[in-house]
Amino acid sequence: MKFKASLLASAVLTVSPFLLATQSHAERVLRLDESPVGEIDPAKATDYADTVLMQNLYDTLVEPKKGGPGVDPLLASEWAADGTAYTFKLRPDVKFHSGNPLTADDVVFSLNRMIAMGQGFSNLFAGRVEKAEAVDPHTVKFTLASPYAPFVAALARLPIVDSKEVMARKADGKYGEFGDYGEAWLSAHDAGSGAYTVESQNPQTETVMGKFSGYFLPFAENAPDKVHYRYGVEAPTVRALMSRGEHEISDLWLPPEVIRAMAAEPGMKLLQEAGATGEYIKLNTARAPLDDVHCRRALSYAFDYGNTLKILKINDTISQGIPMKGPLPSGLVGYDPSLPDITQDMAKAKEELAQCKYDPKSSPLDIAWIAEVPARERIALLMQAAFSQLGFPVNVIKTPWVLVSDQVTKPETAPHAVEIAVAAVAPDPDSLLYNMYSSKVPPTWMSAEHLKDDKVDELLEAGRSEADPAKREAIYKELNVRLRDLAPTIYAYEFTGVFVARDAVAVPTLEDPAQRTLDNFNLVFRTMSVAD
Amino acid sequence: MDRSLPLARLFRLASSKAWATFFANPLSVLGLIIVLVILVLSVFAGVLTPYPEHVGPVGDFSAMNAPPDGAYWFGTDTMGRDLLTRIVYGYQLALIMAAVVLSIATPVGVVVGLVAGYKGGWVDYALMRITDIFLAVPPLVLAMAIMGFLQPTLMNGMLAITAMWWPWYARLVYNVTRAETQEGYVLAAETVGASTAHIVFREILPNCMPSIVTKMTLDVGFVILMASSLSFLGLGVQPPTPDLGSMVAEGAKYMPSSWWLTVWPAVAILVVVLGFNLLGDGLREAFEAEG
């Protein structure tokens, strides 16, 4: 009896997908994936997936400029700076998904909320913005505590939330009259003005978004009606889904071999995103033997840059990495293309090692590699091979990201070397270098080097308060050279993201160099087209 | 009914009848051969493998991820290392790990199960509740906790696996013991005033042996697989040490194009488990024929 029933069921099952396929035809659906988790609360967003979500669910006063460094206006129509005071005029025609108009009060609320909650990108603003006030419904004024040149660029990281909606949804919490600042509600819903709105949210598996018809900017003609942003999909699954036509754009973390194999299938293309992300091998400068600059330089010279790039190569024109010339990746102010590439030189490495006060044989090195990205194991193994040649005993330890991000905050527990990708969070070099190298910033995964250097600190402060663009560029160029010399980091390569996409989807922000922006900011769903 | 200790019975396999039974079954012989071949390969890995230097972090960068050919019979991995070499070294590690884990977990679990099952009363109650606690905590949590106290090394990995392994034997033996305690021969032994130790180890334990041996042979494979789950999460065996389970897990990312990365290590695991299973079955048949 049971047997018969299951036979019957399987007979129907083989038919059902076709029935369902016809149903979905009416809508244009875009499906893409990233590593978990997908954080949709603007005050907590930090990662790649979060950035993409923020860009499509919310709007910011400014957005990264297309085709070059700097910013373009978005919600702000114009702005003026007067010393430490910045005044922004807002577009009057922007409405939130709730129907409420977007006003200066919402901007003030969003900033206060982010600072009060103290997560996400709050460190871009906390302690720097003295106050924010609504001058009139469409004018907002920020007063800074001290001169801070990258302030306008940082605003690309302040998504504006609908204050009325959030306050209507607040629960009990520790923020006094603001309750929980809508934290609970915003973990599963959005209160934004973006081109898409959240339909369902599961931070582990997927965020489903629908088109917001009241958006103030135009959609591409065949823009997706519905977007499924999936998290933590395994590489073979992405591949199978794409070849079945059930997934449009892959994540950035596929191994080069897999990308190569997928690109060879019919109907697939490769999209590239570049600029502003460095792959840094962070050396713990507070732990012997790497507290000696000569030992650090020895490791920098010993690192196998050539084979690293070889591993990352996909085909003759596309690679997941390009050589780096110091801490600053391309696409940021201060990047100096005239500097020579850093290359492996074992003779120089041994010279430096001879000057180091430690004996490598009795100084074991711990190298951690972040378990989530297979390519990083290969870099870790390359390090192990190179550093062993210098005589160091080397332990390679596979560590999940959450543990790494905690370990590296203390000099005692931070490994001697760990490869971490750091992207400029705002289109400005300060947003990258200050967090990595300033001794004033509390230690985070970005500053796993634990560097303390007065000259570096001085240059970082100068770059931050200098308003003149030409002088700033000179400061960052000098800083770049100084950091190359100090070798707190092995500048392994500059990450260039490679997506595999189906031909059925057009992504102008990635396919047209004039429209391409910094890393992280290119997946703008409303400008994409999905063919039938 | 055989009255000797189970271990003594193993040695007495030398009796011609048991040997005859064992060798009469071609599958048992096959199992023995597989196990012996793997043992020899593991012990002499340094001499028998074509590229012993590929056990380290890097191999041949001019042949990364190369399909099987004349130079690399099983192909190379993403670091240009010979897969055949790494699989043989993987066997070495897997065997050591399985031996250590099972040689600690089995006696502990068996004794707990026997004592609890036979004694009954509060001993049963206390022992089985402790067993239940260890069984009910998901293995990963237990392993991660142990690794939390200690360093993620091979030894601690084995310790973690052992901690999650013994309760399975305790449960299995406990259930069989409870059933056996009601059997006539146990009641008879009790009636004639045999000691508890005698009844437990000489009457009941021999009857648990088929289940235990079957489970142990199967578990050689499971230990290898569990170790790979742990290395998958960054616990246990660390690169560049070759580990069969991790090779399968990592290689799966490259399916289906670079199939050799997954298929050979998976086949290697299959072969070792198959070998131990066939051997275990053969041994059990031999016990029974003799008894």
Added chain:
Amino acid sequence: MIWKTLYSRLKASLIVMIGISILIFAVARVMPGDPARIALGANASAEQVAALRADRHLDDPLPLQYWEFVKALSHGDLGKSLFTNRPVSTDIAQFLPATLELVVVSGLIMALLGLPIGAISAHFRGRAIDQIGRLVALLGVCTPAFVWGVILQLLLGYFWPIFPIQGRLMDATPVPPTVTGFYLLDSLIAGEPGTFLDALHHLILPAVALALGGMGQVARLTRSNMIEVYGKPYVEMAEAYGFRPWRIVSRYAFVPAFIPTLTILGLEFAALLGNAFLVEKVFGWPGLSRYGVDVILRKDLDAIVGTVLIIAAAFLIMNIVVDLLVTLINPRIRLSSRRD
């Protein structure tokens, strides 16, 4: 009689649950990493981390923390996830049904395939059909579930795409109104046969991938136990009386051989809850097992304790069910200790 033993089993389970809660509570807190730092993210300041630690009583002595936990639990409050910022009970309610549905179907597949394969192998022991059965069981046992997942995906999702490979329903299929959280049941309750078939269609590959290992284990044990039983006098006697083979298998050999197998089946089934995470990951299944691993990695204390307790409770319930079944099948075994 059976109620009395059921009561004593429940009492024992409660003791185990208390033991587990203490163990896991302590264990979660000695694992490496600062939960507050991990929860707040890399950019939070030291003061904010300290504030969150204070807010969650993380700096109190362990016994005091445990007491706070027990007090909250007595109100049905499992605490709040540091990571999703929702009550842990909300998270569990969202993720548990998906895993249970997957595991129940896997358990059925495990039993429905494993028992007959083992029984057939035992009956035809030594012959070709036995060797095939053993090989099938071995293949199941010695390949990790996620590799089965990848293989099934490749074969039936890529080369011959007849099964969906991601999620619980097609994107276009609306989620049935939640009653049980089991899409198979909810769709029937809502009278949506199309949704039912879609959910079943999505369930098959992950359930099979998850079941194959346990299936092999069950088949192996059934076989070896039945072979043992075949050697017992009463079966030999039945054979001597010329009973039909099927009758011997079903009446005399299968049932006694089933007892140890049933124990393992129960344990395997419960273990699936905690071990399903890699399969859930491969098939994008929004389940509790995957959530469990994620919260362990993030050191999300309340969520770890909550998830472990739920999985443990499922395990204990399975144990009781198995024990009751064993008693029903073989009344000679008394559930209470035989000497008190």
